[in-house]
Amino acid sequence: xxxxxxxxxxxxxxxxxxxxxxKVTPLxxxxxxxASFIAPDAxxxxxxxxxxTGVPLTFNYLVELxxxxxIWWDRTVGSATVAALVKLDTLTSVxxxxxxxxxxxxxxxxxxxxxxxxxxxxxFDRVAIPVNEALEPNxxxxxxVRLQARPHLKFSLWPWGRDDGAGRADFTFxx
Amino acid sequence: MLLRExxxxxxxxxxxxRRTLDNPRxxxxxxCLLIGILVGLVWLSGKAGTGEVLSPLLSxxxxxxxxxxxxxxxxxxxxxxxxxxxxxxxxxxxAEPFARFRGKLVAALLAMTIVxxxxxxxxxxxxxxxxxxxxxxxxxxxxxxSAKSIANQYYVExxxxxxxxxxxxxxxxxxxxxxxxxxxALQPLLNAELSTMARGKVDSYRAVPGPSGxxxxxxxxxxxxxxxxRETNTAATDRLAAQAITSGQPVSNFDALDSGGELVRTAAxxxxxxxxxxxxxxxxxxxxxVRAHARLTTNAYExxxxxxxxxGPLQGVYLAFFLMVTLLILISATWLGLYLAKRITRPVQxxxxxARAIGAxxxxxxxxxxxxxxxxxxxxxxxxxxxxxxxxxxxxxxSRRDLQHKNVEVEARRRYIETxxxxxxxxxxxxxxxxxxxxxxxxxxxxxxxxxRVLGKSADAIFQREDLQPLLSLIExxxxxxxxxxxxxxxxxxxxxxVHLAAAATTVTGEDGRPEGAVLVLDDVTPLIRAQRVAAWRxxxxxxxxxxxxxxxxxxxxxxxxRRNFSSAPPNTKxxxxxxxxxxxxxxxxxxxxxxxxxxxxRLRGPRTMSTDLNRLVNDTLRLYGxxxxxxxxxxxxxxxxxxxxxxxxxxxxxxxxxxxVDNAMEALGGPTAPSRPNGQAPVIAISTNYDxxxxxxxxxxxxxxxxxxxxxxxxxxxxxxxxxxxxSGLGLAIVRxxxxxxxxxxxxxxxxxxxxxxxxxxxxA
Numbered sequence: 004x005x006x007x008x009x010x011x012x013x014x015x016x017x018x019x020x021x022x023x024x025x026k027v028t029p030l031x032x033x034x035x036x037x038a039s040f041i042a043p044d045a046x047x048x049x050x051x052x053x054x055x056t057g058v059p060l061t062f063n064y065l066v067e068l069x070x071x072x073x074i075w076w077d078r079t080v081g082s083a084t085v086a087a088l089v090k091l092d093t094l095t096s097v098x099x100x101x102x103x104x105x106x107x108x109x110x111x112x113x114x115x116x117x118x119x120x121x122x123x124x125x126x127f128d129r130v131a132i133p134v135n136e137a138l139e140p141n142x143x144x145x146x147x148v149r150l151q152a153r154p155h156l157k158f159s160l161w162p163w164g165r166d167d168g169a170g171r172a173d174f175t176f177x178x
Numbered sequence: 179m180l181l182r183e184x185x186x187x188x189x190x191x192x193x194x195x196r197r198t199l200d201n202p203r204x205x206x207x208x209x210c211l212l213i214g215i216l217v218g219l220v221w222l223s224g225k226a227g228t229g230e231v232l233s234p235l236l237s238x239x240x241x242x243x244x245x246x247x248x249x250x251x252x253x254x255x256x257x258x259x260x261x262x263x264x265x266x267x268x269x270x271x272x273a274e275p276f277a278r279f280r281g282k283l284v285a286a287l288l289a290m291t292i293v294x295x296x297x298x299x300x301x302x303x304x305x306x307x308x309x310x311x312x313x314x315x316x317x318x319x320x321x322x323x324s325a326k327s328i329a330n331q332y333y334v335e336x337x338x339x340x341x342x343x344x345x346x347x348x349x350x351x352x353x354x355x356x357x358x359x360x361x362x363a364l365q366p367l368l369n370a371e372l373s374t375m376a377r378g379k380v381d382s383y384r385a386v387p388g389p390s391g392x393x394x395x396x397x398x399x400x401x402x403x404x405x406x407x408r409e410t411n412t413a414a415t416d417r418l419a420a421q422a423i424t425s426g427q428p429v430s431n432f433d434a435l436d437s438g439g440e441l442v443r444t445a446a447x448x449x450x451x452x453x454x455x456x457x458x459x460x461x462x463x464x465x466x467x468v469r470a471h472a473r474l475t476t477n478a479y480e481x482x483x484x485x486x487x488x489x490g491p492l493q494g495v496y497l498a499f500f501l502m503v504t505l506l507i508l509i510s511a512t513w514l515g516l517y518l519a520k521r522i523t524r525p526v527q528x529x530x531x532x533a534r535a536i537g538a539x540x541x542x543x544x545x546x547x548x549x550x551x552x553x554x555x556x557x558x559x560x561x562x563x564x565x566x567x568x569x570x571x572x573x574x575x576x577s578r579r580d581l582q583h584k585n586v587e588v589e590a591r592r593r594y595i596e597t598x599x600x601x602x603x604x605x606x607x608x609x610x611x612x613x614x615x616x617x618x619x620x621x622x623x624x625x626x627x628x629x630x631r632v633l634g635k636s637a638d639a640i641f642q643r644e645d646l647q648p649l650l651s652l653i654e655x656x657x658x659x660x661x662x663x664x665x666x667x668x669x670x671x672x673x674x675x676x677v678h679l680a681a682a683a684t685t686v687t688g689e690d691g692r693p694e695g696a697v698l699v700l701d702d703v704t705p706l707i708r709a710q711r712v713a714a715w716r717x718x719x720x721x722x723x724x725x726x727x728x729x730x731x732x733x734x735x736x737x738x739x740x741r742r743n744f745s746s747a748p749p750n751t752k753x754x755x756x757x758x759x760x761x762x763x764x765x766x767x768x769x770x771x772x773x774x775x776x777x778x779x780x781r782l783r784g785p786r787t788m789s790t791d792l793n794r795l796v797n798d799t800l801r802l803y804g805x806x807x808x809x810x811x812x813x814x815x816x817x818x819x820x821x822x823x824x825x826x827x828x829x830x831x832x833x834x835x836x837x838x839x840v841d842n843a844m845e846a847l848g849g850p851t852a853p854s855r856p857n858g859q860a861p862v863i864a865i866s867t868n869y870d871x872x873x874x875x876x877x878x879x880x881x882x883x884x885x886x887x888x889x890x891x892x893x894x895x896x897x898x899x900x901x902x903x904x905x906x907s908g909l910g911l912a913i914v915r916x917x918x919x920x921x922x923x924x925x926x927x928x929x930x931x932x933x934x935x936x937x938x939x940x941x942x943x944a
Contacts, residue, residue: 056483
């Protein structure tokens with residue numbers, strides 16, 4: 004924002020950030036749906052720079068199970084929120100990675116290996132999705148995963164509706 | 179300010195009042211609330227800027243709130259502007275009062291506000307941007323980065339040094355001794371290594387198969403510098419050794435101590451034939467002071483970077499705040515402009531509408547002043563003016579009603595006089611002071627042969643006409659202002675008759691004695707003179723009948739006696755006597771007939787009237803001519819109006835009138851066997867009747883297409899003993915006129931078109 008005025012402010016508001024693709028794999032077992040996903044492009048150069056400064060980085064993933072509709076808006080059947088937090092100890096160069104689901108810590112590990120840290124925060128396996136209603140057999144559903152990184156890597160003066168990554172996987176619920 | 183009026187007043191155009199927005203309490207509360215919100219936002223943004231509230235989440239929330247407020251204010255501003263611009267446009271289209279003034283006032287306030295507000299926004303945004311840029315400037319970055327690098331490098335060097343020692347020692351130790359746990363063989367080497375370290379610890383482990391198939395690390399022997407003995411985390415060292423044995427690679431870590439220091443460890447595997455048979459763990463203590471300073475450096479660096487990561491949101495917060503303030507100023511200026519415009523123009527508008535209402539006659543209007551300032555005084559003055567106008571209007575209205583009443587009376591009197599003057603048979607002419615003709619009633623117009631076109635013209639000029647010149651003497655008499663006026667009998671010679679007028683001229687003088695004009699009064703005395711003449715003729719006829727008829731019988735008897743006496747005389751004598759006596763007898767008979775007619779004229783009885791159908795009488799009378807006209811060339815045509823009202827007449831006398839008129843016409847045409855007229859037309863006598871509803875007169879018209887009567891003879895036609903036929907007594911038309919006159923009617927003679935004579939008998943309808 005150096006040397007900015009009203010015009011850059013407006014341009015920033017109008018900017019649309021590019022989003023990373025998230026590969027989503029739906030898993031159905033015993034009538035329950037879980038999601039495994041990986042966001043290989045989410046850890047960008049900017050992300051790495053942020054982590055290297057010792058600033059805690061959080062990847063918040065919103066996993067939604069939705070029922071598509073042709074004539075109306077798609078309906079959310081269930082959702083889960085998971086997060087991966089990484090903090091680099093800039094003194095010892097050790098990454099502290101913590102994973103949470105619905106605000107509860109489910110996993111924590113340290114490593115000095117950056118690639119290992121990257122694989123940890125960009126992949127989740129078998130995230131259970133609680134549903135609000137019984138799933139309809141042989142019906143079409145899809146899983147949508149949206150990623151928001153904090154702090155915001157690409158700042159925009161328009162704070163609403165920004166995703167840093169998104170992915171979707173359609174499937175038929177067979178029971 | 180309200181318009182109040184008495185119940186009888188017509189409601190003035192109402193001006194809607196928005197009490198809520200005009201209430202000062204509401205305005206004060208709204209301003210206080212706005213200031214409170216602003217203070218809160220300033221506090222929050224200040225907290226965010228100073229780093230006390232550096233949570234990205236809080237910054238985001240604050241940013242969201244500011245954006246929401248900005249958008250709300252922007253929407254409100256656009257709505258207020260759009261609404262009021264539309265309202266001003268509509269008011270201007272409707273040409274409502276003060277619409278242009280309000281528009282100009284709002285535009286001026288907006289113009290005065292927009293420029294500084296936008297300038298403030300631009301300047302503020304630049305200041306914010308520059309300030310935040312300075313917070314995260316390159317020198318600060320470099321200093322913190324360097325400090326962090328120094329601390330980090332120290333740690334890296336310590337770790338590499340320890341790793342080097344561990345790798346060197348793992349190569350120096352005898353794998354067999356390690357595998358066998360030969361402490362005596364290992365300890366000298368461990369001590370030798372420890373001796374090169376300031377504060378360190380060296381431990382050795384041998385690998386043994388574990389229950390899960392993975393090798394476990396079993397402690398053999400260790401040496402330390404003494405100070406670390408109490409702080410060493412044995413379990414952590416064991417795990418690191420096992421990790422090195424399992425992975426076959428050196429493994430390092432840092433282990434914080436309760437004393438504040440930190441251990442740098444590296445475990446290196448001891449291989450025999452490529453298989454890890456044990457591990458050596460070298461640990462070195464980093465003192466608490468060094469670690470604290472290093473941590474302080476890296477914490478500052480991380481804190482700085484965390485703050486730097488919020489640079490964008492912070493700028494956004496401040497910019498949004500400035501934008502909000504700018505929008506608030508704009509919306510306040512807009513609202514203030516509209517409010518001031520309304521406050522200023524509303525009383526004036528009310529006064530203007532009140533003035534318009536008063537102009538429309540609603541004098542009971544009263545405007546309630548809302549304030550006691552100059553505008554309130556102006557309103558009071560307006561109300562006093564309206565009250566005085568109301569009083570004056572009442573007086574004026576009363577005077578107008580009185581005047582109108584008098585005018586009505588004068589007008590009624592004028593119409594009455596006009597009607598009388600128009601209906602009377604007396605001609606009245608009024609002259610102005612300059613001698614111009616001002617009024618001329620119908621009788622005067624008829625008597626003098628004038629019309630209304632002479633009004634306004636000089637009487638001298640009008641009376642210069644040859645037949646009116648006798649009136650000039652009257653005009654002269656009025657100029658002489660003879661007391662009592664002038665009365666004269668004047669005879670005007672018209673083309674076909676003489677008109678005898680009894681004329682009186684009176685000078686009209688004003689209150690100051692000056693002449694204001696004159697009035698000429700003309701009475702037609704022609705019928706009176708004519709009646710006098712007829713009366714004289716009747717007296718002559720009566721005497722003539724008495725004096726002449728008496729000797730006629732002896733004369734006739736004497737003549738007959740002479741003829742009898744000379745019947746035996748010689749033929750010549752006898753013939754002479756008979757010729758003379760026949761002549762005497764014949765003339766005597768003629769004289770008797772003449773005398774009888776005179777006697778009839780003198781003794782004509784009064785009519786015995788009865789309601790009669792005039793058309794039937796005409797038809798009955800015309801049937802008498804059926805035999806005479808059966809083979810004649812002359813035709814008698816009748817055109818009788820249907821629904822002719824009955825007339826009260828003496829049928830015998832009116833029958834005589836009809837016969838006289840038809841006989842005269844027949845005589846004029848040359849008798850029943852008259853030849854065609856010179857213009858080729860057949861000789862025709864036309865009889866018609868019609869009804870003049872307006873005057874209540876039934877007319878009987880007898881016309882012919884004969885040679886007609888010269889205009890000079892027409893007035894003499896009705897005089898006794900006047901005949902154009904050279905025979906008869908000349909009493910026929912005199913008797914006709916007398917009969918008609920005694921029926922209350924009149925008879926006139928005129929020209930037929932293209933030739934001939936028309937006799938018109940007018941009888942009053944029953």
